[in-house]
Amino acid sequence: MKIAKTVASARAFCQKAARPVVLVPTMGALHHGHGALIKKARRLAGKDGAVAVSIFVNPTQFGPREDFSKYPRRWENDLAVCRSGGVDLLFAPAVGEMYAKDHSVFVDASSLSQHLCGAARPGHFRGVCSVVARLFLILQPDLAVFGEKDWQQLAIIRRMVRDLTFPVRIVGHPTIREADGLAVSSRNAYLLPAERQAAPGIHDALRRAARGATRAAILKEGRRLIGKIPGARLDYLELVEAETLEPAKNRVRPMRLAVAVFLGATRLIDNIAVSTRS
Numbered sequence: 001m002k003i004a005k006t007v008a009s010a011r012a013f014c015q016k017a018a019r020p021v022v023l024v025p026t027m028g029a030l031h032h033g034h035g036a037l038i039k040k041a042r043r044l045a046g047k048d049g050a051v052a053v054s055i056f057v058n059p060t061q062f063g064p065r066e067d068f069s070k071y072p073r074r075w076e077n078d079l080a081v082c083r084s085g086g087v088d089l090l091f092a093p094a095v096g097e098m099y100a101k102d103h104s105v106f107v108d109a110s111s112l113s114q115h116l117c118g119a120a121r122p123g124h125f126r127g128v129c130s131v132v133a134r135l136f137l138i139l140q141p142d143l144a145v146f147g148e149k150d151w152q153q154l155a156i157i158r159r160m161v162r163d164l165t166f167p168v169r170i171v172g173h174p175t176i177r178e179a180d181g182l183a184v185s186s187r188n189a190y191l192l193p194a195e196r197q198a199a200p201g202i203h204d205a206l207r208r209a210a211r212g213a214t215r216a217a218i219l220k221e222g223r224r225l226i227g228k229i230p231g232a233r234l235d236y237l238e239l240v241e242a243e244t245l246e247p248a249k250n251r252v253r254p255m256r257l258a259v260a261v262f263l264g265a266t267r268l269i270d271n272i273a274v275s276t277r278s
């Protein structure tokens with residue numbers, strides 16, 4: 001496995017690599033959710049193609065009161081996950097490699113960023129798009145794999161690729177869950193024992209609420225069930241069209257029921273597919 005810390009060496013590796021090059025962008029602290037994305041990337045690359053993983057805790061996607069400095073960094077663990085997953089290139093640049101001190105050009109996904117997490121985290125998706133666009137330009141992957149847990153991020157990246165005509169195929173990977181249903185996330189490590197015990201209630205609430213016959217019934221039941229989770233504070237619960245992220249009013253196109261919940265100081269997100277009206 002090649003470890004590249006500079007843009008020049010990562011770019012040179014990908015230019016020489018056999019195609020397809022399949023990218024898994026991450027912020028490190030790799031867990032078995034990332035392991036599944038890497039496995040998928042390995043399958044897509046086949047035995048001749050190359051799997052590239054980027055590890056970069058991207059400062060521009062953190063708000064001023066968010067956890068950039070305390071975001072977990074676990075280099076030795078990350079190396080082991082990448083080696084055992086058959087990764088060919090690990091790109092781990094320092095901040096100065098990705099952003100000039102006076103950088104001033106960003107990529108923004110205006111309409112899709114207004115909803116869900118974008119409403120509570122202004123500037124977050126601008127940071128995500130800006131860094132993912134840079135990764136695409138540096139590594140020029142043929143495919144890139146993103147988890148469906150961050151549904152809004154996935155929808156926005158797809159829109160960015162479409163609108164800016166990046167020649168990259170975006171592949172979504174179903175959310176990886178713990179045995180009790182909790183969506184696997186680096187932030188789960190912040191949960192206190194009682195919060196960890198309560199956390200599977202989020203997925204359970206989504207599943208049960210999604211059975212509702214109408215949009216209003218789904219949202220009402222979801223709010224009621226989340227209200228019963230000990231220590232939970234609802235940030236948002238929305239039924240949205242899967243592609244546009246607009247509120248799903250007539251339930252004819254694919255939909256996601258998406259939620260953000262605070263358990264103590266930790267904000268967890270999750271979402272599931274909801275079947276259309278037959």
Ligand code: PAF
Pocket residue numbers: 025026027056058061128131132150153
């Ligand atoms: O999902 C993440 O880990 C990050 O938002 C990403 C896509 C690597 C961009 O920094």
